[in-house]
Amino acid sequence: xxxxxxxxxxxxxxxxxxxxxxxxxxxxxxxxxxxxxxxxxxxxxxxxxxxxxxxxxxxxxxxxxxxxxxxxxxxxxxxxxxxxxxxxxxxxxxxxxxxxxxxxxxxxxxxxxxxxxxxxxxxxxxxxxxxxxxxxxxxxxxxxxxxxxxxxxxxxxxxxxxxxxxxxxxxxxxxxxxxxxxxxxxxxxxxxxxxxxxxxxxxxxxxxxxxxxxxxxxxxxxxxxxxxxxxxxxxxxxxxxxxxxxxxxxxxxxxxxxxxxxxxxxxxxxxxxxxxxxxxxxxxxxxxxxxxxxxxxxxxxxxxxxxxxxxxxxxxxxxxxxxxxxxxxxxxxxxxxxxxxxxxxxxxxxxxxxxxxxxxxxxxxxxxxxxxxxxxxxxxxxxxxxxxxxxxxxxxxxxxxxxxxxxxxxxxxxxxxxxxxxxxxxxxxxxxxxxxxxxxxxxxxxxxxxxxxxxxxxxxxxxxxxxxxxxxxxxxxxxxxxxxxxxxxxxxxxxxxxxxxxxxxxxxxxxxxxxxxxxxxxxxxxxxxxxxxxxxxxxxxxxxxxxxxxxxxxxxxxxxxxxxxxxxxxxxxxxxxxxxxxxxxxxxxxxxxxxxxxxxxxxxxxxxxxxxxxxxxxxxxxxxxxxxxxxxxxxxxxxxxxx
Numbered sequence: 001x002x003x004x005x006x007x008x009x010x011x012x013x014x015x016x017x018x019x020x021x022x023x024x025x026x027x028x029x030x031x032x033x034x035x036x037x038x039x040x041x042x043x044x045x046x047x048x049x050x051x052x053x054x055x056x057x058x059x060x061x062x063x064x065x066x067x068x069x070x071x072x073x074x075x076x077x078x079x080x081x082x083x084x085x086x087x088x089x090x091x092x093x094x095x096x097x098x099x100x101x102x103x104x105x106x107x108x109x110x111x112x113x114x115x116x117x118x119x120x121x122x123x124x125x126x127x128x129x130x131x132x133x134x135x136x137x138x139x140x141x142x143x144x145x146x147x148x149x150x151x152x153x154x155x156x157x158x159x160x161x162x163x164x165x166x167x168x169x170x171x172x173x174x175x176x177x178x179x180x181x182x183x184x185x186x187x188x189x190x191x192x193x194x195x196x197x198x199x200x201x202x203x204x205x206x207x208x209x210x211x212x213x214x215x216x217x218x219x220x221x222x223x224x225x226x227x228x229x230x231x232x233x234x235x236x237x238x239x240x241x242x243x244x245x246x247x248x249x250x251x252x253x254x255x256x257x258x259x260x261x262x263x264x265x266x267x268x269x270x271x272x273x274x275x276x277x278x279x280x281x282x283x284x285x286x287x288x289x290x291x292x293x294x295x296x297x298x299x300x301x302x303x304x305x306x307x308x309x310x311x312x313x314x315x316x317x318x319x320x321x322x323x324x325x326x327x328x329x330x331x332x333x334x335x336x337x338x339x340x341x342x343x344x345x346x347x348x349x350x351x352x353x354x355x356x357x358x359x360x361x362x363x364x365x366x367x368x369x370x371x372x373x374x375x376x377x378x379x380x381x382x383x384x385x386x387x388x389x390x391x392x393x394x395x396x397x398x399x400x401x402x403x404x405x406x407x408x409x410x411x412x413x414x415x416x417x418x419x420x421x422x423x424x425x426x427x428x429x430x431x432x433x434x435x436x437x438x439x440x441x442x443x444x445x446x447x448x449x450x451x452x453x454x455x456x457x458x459x460x461x462x463x464x465x466x467x468x469x470x471x472x473x474x475x476x477x478x479x480x481x482x483x484x485x486x487x488x489x490x491x492x493x494x495x496x497x498x499x500x501x502x503x504x505x506x507x508x509x510x511x512x513x514x515x516x517x518x519x520x521x522x523x524x525x526x527x528x529x530x531x532x533x534x535x536x537x538x539x540x541x542x543x544x545x546x547x548x549x550x551x552x553x554x555x556x557x558x559x560x561x562x563x564x565x566x567x568x569x570x571x572x573x574x575x576x577x578x579x580x581x582x583x584x585x586x587x588x589x590x591x592x593x594x595x596x597x598x599x600x601x602x603x604x605x606x607x608x609x610x611x612x613x614x615x616x617x618x619x620x621x622x623x624x625x626x627x628x629x630x631x632x633x634x635x636x637x638x639x640x641x642x643x
Contacts, residue, residue: 064211068178076182080111082146083547084507084556085539090484092491093503098557099435100452101487103480104509106427108146109454110186112509115553117452121190122422124197125413125434127405131176131205146511176205177212183427184216190425191253196223196260196417199249200405206247213251223250223260228409229377230385248376248413260416261369263380273334273341273351273360274309282314282331283338285324285351285360292354293319299328304358309333311358330358372416382408392431395489400466400482401431410437414449421448429453432483436490439502443494448501450557453487455480457508505557513539513547514643534617534643541582545571548614548643554578561605565597566590576605579638580614588625595632602638610637617642 021039025032028049033042047054084102088094091101102109191197197217201209206225214222226248234242250260273283293299297319305311311332318325330353336344345351350363376382383391388406393399410433414424426434438451457478460466467477475481484506491502515534535544549558559574568583568590579602586594602611613633620626620642630640 063215064177064208066174066177068174069181072178072181073185075107076185078111080108080146081512082108082112082509083512083543084109084112084550085510085513085543086546087506087508088542090506091504092488094505095559097503097505098448098450098501099438099504100450100507100556101429101432101435101480101484101504102452102454102507102509103457103478104454104507105456106454107183107186108509110183110190110427112550113190113452114186116550116555117190117423117425119190119192120423121425121452122192122195123414123418124187124191124195124425124427125200125410126187126198126426126428127200127430128180128428129176130202131173132202146509150511173205173208177208180209181212181216184212187425187427188216188253193254194256194258195253197251197253198413200228200246201249202246203243206249209249213249217251217253221252221255223252224372224374225249226372226374226376228382229375232384233386258417260372262372262416263412264369271361271363272309273336273362274311274332280331281334281337282329283334283336283341283360284327284329285353286345287324287326289324289328290322290350290352290354291319291324292322292352293356295320295322297356299356299358304356305332306357306359309359311360313358324353330360334360376409376412380412382406382412388433392486395493396469396486398465398469400469404431405433407433407437407440410434411441411444414438414441415445418449419445419447421450423450423452425452425454427452427454429455429483430479432486432490435483435487435504439490439494442501451504453483453504455483457481507546507556511536513544541569541571544582544643545580548580549573549578552578552612563597563601565594568594570598570601572601572605574605576602576609577611578614579611581619582616583619584616585621586615586619586625586629587621588628591625591628591632595629598633599636599638602636610639612639612641615640615642 021032021041024041025039028045031041031045031049032039082104084104087103091097187197199209199213210222210225227245228248229244230246231244234244299313299317299319301313301316303310303312309332311330314329314331315327317328341351344362344364348364351360352363353360373380378384383406385403385406387408388404389399389402391407392401392404414437418424424434424438429435432453432455435451435453438449441447442449457476457480460470460477460479460482466479466482469475470477470481473485475485484504487504491504494502513536515536545560546556550556554573554577558578561572561574563570563572568581568586570579570581572579579598581594581598583594598613602613615629617626620629626642633640
């Protein structure tokens with residue numbers, strides 16, 4: 001037994017221990033570090049400060065270290081035993097939808113997405129908890145996996161609801177780092193080689209985030225730290241400073257030469273095409289060139305211009321309706337070549353000959369897009385938290401979220417590096433601003449971008465507007481339910497029903513549909529009998545189909561075709577690479593017709609390509625039926641797999 005001495009911390013009241021630590025920290029901040037049970041004194045640093053020669057630098061290295069880092073790294077490497085179950089009742093335009101809204105702990109979800117979405121995401125944006133002590137809802141228990149997730153979210157009997165942590169637990173850096181580290185490691189593997197990640201953060205964890213990202217993504221892939229002006233009316237919480245900005249930290253998956261592009265440059269006022277190059281040239285101006293010369297005027301070949309610049313008209317030309325009726329040539333000292341002028345006109349630049357001096361000028365519609373400045377404010381078209389609150393209030397009909405990010409900020413970031421049918425991921429989805437912004441940006445530029453959102457079903461604070469809103473609209477009392485509602489309303493406002501670009505498929509995290517063998521079983525005979533049917537009794541065919549899709553590497557938005565043959569439900573992806581038979585009973589006499597139907601259907605879908613066909617192992621009446629099915633399919637070039 002260890003004796004408790006008078007000078008030991010155990011013999012002192014907690015207030016005194018805290019006071020002593022605070023005193024040490026005020027004198028020597030580097031002495032105090034964080035451990036599993038709170039702040040502790042780093043003895044090695046103390047020895048160094050008092051000149052103890054027994055301390056060496058053998059284990060010292062540059063980097064960010066904290067209690068639990070090794071375990072956090074291991075968490076990102078362990079596979080998930082969970083699945084994602086389709087929720088058609090929470091989805092919009094299910095069959096055509098290309099977007100995903102997933103309810104669940106994002107650590108488990110990111111693991112599940114690895115096979116289907118590895119290296120396929122162009123942009124990740126996250127707005128994680130800032131670790132202020134009031135918004136941290138990912139306790140360490142979440143790292144234990146799906147069983148703990150179900151308990152914390154009240155989905156198992158006796159479970160406790162997850163809620164925002166108390167103020168007393170705030171700003172414990174190790175908790176935040178242990179939460180973020182495995183999620184960012186998993187997120188990196190989902191990015192394409194030219195992918196980009198943006199992370200919103202405030203000054204509290206900015207330094208920690210930067211060092212953690214240097215380790216995960218590589219310091220060479222750091223892009224910038226953008227300052228976003230989040231408010232013009234900051235709260236007077238400090239007499240020293242007023243915070244008006246938050247930060248957006250940006251990294252690439254790997255170093256590229258692709259710039260992050262900002263807004264279009266404004267139009268340039270008219271400038272002369274003339275200067276003093278070395279040689280005289282001739283430019284041909286097209287019919288319809290604008291001019292300010294009076295209508296009905298005929299201009300004849302000759303010299304024009306001013307004392308500074310002289311041009312020569314080589315063709316007779318008539319002006320009508322403010323335009324030259326026919327092509328004409330001007331000879332002079334021009335800054336543009338013919339080819340460059342033709343290119344500029346094709347890109348929307350207006351070339352004019354405004355006066356009878358025939359001195360041509362141009363006005364560009366825009367200068368194109370500049371690289372992003374590291375200040376994001378109204379000068380680049382991005383609003384503040386106040387404007388974000390107003391736009392979301394209008395959409396939802398009342399105040400639901402206090403501090404949503406503005407649509408303009410997310411559109412600005414999305415527009416900076418995505419196009420066409422790129423995929424955008426946000427695994428701290430919150431109110432769903434990222435999904436809304438993807439839909440809106442698609443409507444602006446005709447893109448076909450897709451979004452994947454992940455949100456924890458965090459229980460809403462009791463007695464607030466959000467709780468009453470959910471009750472009035474028959475929604476679950478969770479943030480994820482409000483996320484889905486916002487997406488539905490945004491889709492209805494923006495449109496896109498015809499092609500599904502504004503629709504989304506909803507999924508929820510749950511334990512696997514396939515029973516896991518209990519290696520610690522106390523009743524092996526009973527467990528063996530219950531394992532004959534390996535599928536959980538409350539699961540649908542669609543639940544199992546999408547687990548197969550997910551764990552064989554197909555996207556969750558894959559289109560499915562369905563058929564019924566002799567009472568058996570058959571499913572196939574549109575490309576035919578994956579097929580499944582959900583028959584509950586297959587006898588020897590039914591094998592031939594069922595196998596023939598599968599082979600014929602597959603041939604029409606793919607023209608004879610490869611495919612895997614999944615069956616319920618418990619469906620076969622005996623081993624002979626199972627072997628026959630396997631052999632018929634394999635002779636047709638199809639893989640047989642039972643579950």
